[in-house]
Amino acid sequence: MNYFVGTLQKYPEIALFLTIGIGFWIGNLKLGKFNLGVVTSTLLAGLLVGQIGIKLPAVMQSTFFAMFLFSVGYAVGPQFIRALKSDGLPQVVFAILICLAGTVTAIVLGKLLGYNAALTAGLLSGGYTNSTVLGVAADLMNQSGLQPDELKAALALLPVAYAVTYPFGTIGSAFMLANIAPKVLGFDLVKVCQDYEREHGGNKIGTTAYREFSARAVKLANTGLVGKTVEDVEKMFHNEIFIRRMRTSAEGPIVDCKRDTVLTEGAILAVSGGLSALLAYADEFGPELKDVPLLDFSTELLDLVVTNKAYAGKTLGELIHTLFGEPGRGVFLTKFTRSDVAMAMGEQVKVQRGDVLTILGAKADVAKIAKVLGYADRPVEGSDMAFMAFGIVFGSLIGAFTIRIGGIPLSLGTAVGAIVAGIICGYLRSTMRTFGHIPGPAIWVFNNVGLNGFIACIGLNAALGFVGGIQNYGLTLFLAGTLVTLVPIIVGLLLGHFVFKFHPGIMLGAVAGARSTTAALGALQEASKSNVPVVGYATGYAVSRLVMALLTIVVVNAF
Known part of the structure; x- marks a missing residue:
């Protein structure tokens, strides 16, 4: 044991990978329908392993986080930009209001309870289930000019607040949206989603589509x-x-x-x-x-990205009947995705630039459709790493730029710059598919390894101050976290139902998306027996990733 502990202390990179491994292992275990989640498990593993005294350089933490933020922005960028430009604008405004409700709740509670910026940011991150807040806050504090002892104490409180408030943030939001909200607002979630599918996606495009x-x-x-x-x-x-x-x-x-x-x-x-x-x-x-x-004729299953402006805005039915006769007779549509989210396939669903149609047919016929409609995104193993690296450099440089207003230095921070760069690069990739290719599996690695590597660094570095933080803030912090979880949900339900008058299934998905709570989306899909909530989730998730990063700046500067 002494050899093991001494080796981890001498080679902290081993402790880092041990923490990540434990986090992924424990986080994917399920107890009934509940699992702790990889992020929370990694944080707790870091706090446990770090009790032996592990110190990782700050640059490693920042590197992991920049990788994560860029990949998140890259994945949600197309949907975020399209929503700003299209009829998704009400959902954008709706998501922003929910984000504001959560942020204001955390700031008010932080002021009332005498919390500092670190505790309040951790409270918001866990209660709102948005890990981006945790990273941006840590990045801002590292750049704040605090004395080493003060910085160490502040960074130790961030994971304390996150770890205490995140479990209810996940479980509470999933239960509230999937089980409580439909009963309180008086609608049958399964029935309303079935009605929506009949109106918007139930008129199937023939056998060929399905x-x-x-x-x-x-x-x-x-x-x-x-x-x-x-x-x-x-x-x-x-x-x-x-x-x-x-x-x-x-x-x-x-x-x-x-x-x-x-x-x-x-x-x-x-x-x-x-x-x-x-x-x-x-x-x-x-x-x-x-x-x-x-x-013995060659067939191909191809992901086809819609880039031709002439077909953007057309319904899926119009596109099928136009292209799947001639030039692509006998080609089958097997899947329709938007921002990596599988969408319902129905005649009235409008196609947007950047949508991906997975088509199957004779290779020659598939090629004909690809030539007319857009870009044939055939599987490749490589990633355009120059595109990603230069994107992070450009965004971080913009984020690091500081202006002074009334003698107060203001900047977005390199973390916000990285996510904005990812959004821009992701959108450019969706409209000009000849460069910047990063395959889905690579995005998964950058996203999950980046986030959990960052979380592991935080846990390991903050471990020695964790126990004292729990003793000092535990119960009060947990109760504050429940309010940060519930208030934005209640605000979202009231606004979505009475003001925006969204379809109930889409509204619940939009609330889950604005909170970045994937567990809540899964609970909604299970409760509704439908993918209708996904329609609202996609835009809300894309918006919240950027907006919460920006609002974290407000939280840190408010204390």
Whole structure:
């Protein structure tokens, strides 16, 4: 044991990775429907491991945090900018008001209880379940010019407040939104979400949009189809079945079918479509055969980013009927995502620039649609690290710039600069997809390793002052945290229901998003049996990440 402790003290990077490992392990364990979460688990692990006396350099903490902030901004940037420019503006205003409610509550409680900036920022971060606040506050304090002893004491109080208030912030907000709010406001969450889906996404775009793609070889035995063109036959089956290839006999040459190709008696056809459609119409063609060469045509599953301005603003139904006939006959839409959030697929859903359509079909046909609609985002292993690094440099330089008003130095701080840079870079990437590619898995690593590496640094450095902080502030701090959790939720519910008059499912999602509470979104999806809350969550989450970073500056300067 002495060897182990001595090694950790001599090589603190080992303690760092030990903390991160414990955090991810414990954070992903579930007790019933509850899990502590990786961030909280990492913080507690750091506070525990750090009891042996571990000191990590501040630059390591700042590096992890800049990585996290940029990746968050990069991921939410497209949705944030679009919301500012489009009919999502009411949701933007709504999210800002909820953020203000939480911030004001924390400041008032901090003043009444005699807390300093560190305790108040930690209270806001945990009670509001926004880890960005914790990092921005730490960054601002490191740049505040405090004496070393004062800085050390302040930074020790941040994780105390966060650790005490975060559990209720997560559990309380999830329970309040998913279970209490629908009963108090008098609506059936499942029913209203089902009604919304019927109105906006329930009119499905045919089987082609929602069924697994498959192809079969059949011998044409239905004389009623002989002599008809491919186009005529496909219309007979409501464009749910597509005739891809044909040969006149078992040994005959294979022909790629066009719309005007005429079907001949006894021909062997390669037909494709949704699995349910193929089963439903199996008897309309003839017996199925094994014909490997006939079915040996290349297919591709492709993420297609909408960048063509001509199609932005069109409904998904218009886009499907325009493009999935010609030039992309027989191409299937399998998924529709916006800012990495899976959206409901319905005829009335409007497509925005930066949306991603996952399409499946013959490789040549998929390429035709990609050429017309936007950018083919094929999987690659590499990331544009220069784009990310220069983005962080540029944003941090802007954030570090200080102006003096009445002799008071004011600056955004490098943390806010990094998240703003991420938002700008993410939006540029969504509209000009020829540069700045950072794959989703890489974003996950930058986001989670950045955040939890930062949290681990905070926990390890603050560990020795943690126990005293809990003893001095524990119960009062917990009660204050419940108010920081509940007040913005109540304000959001009242505003969303009576003032903005949002759809109930979208309103609840927007409140969860404005609080950056993923657990609450999961609870809402489970309670509603629907993805409708996701529609509100996406904009609220994007807005809150930036707004809460800015409001942290107000909190720190208020004390």
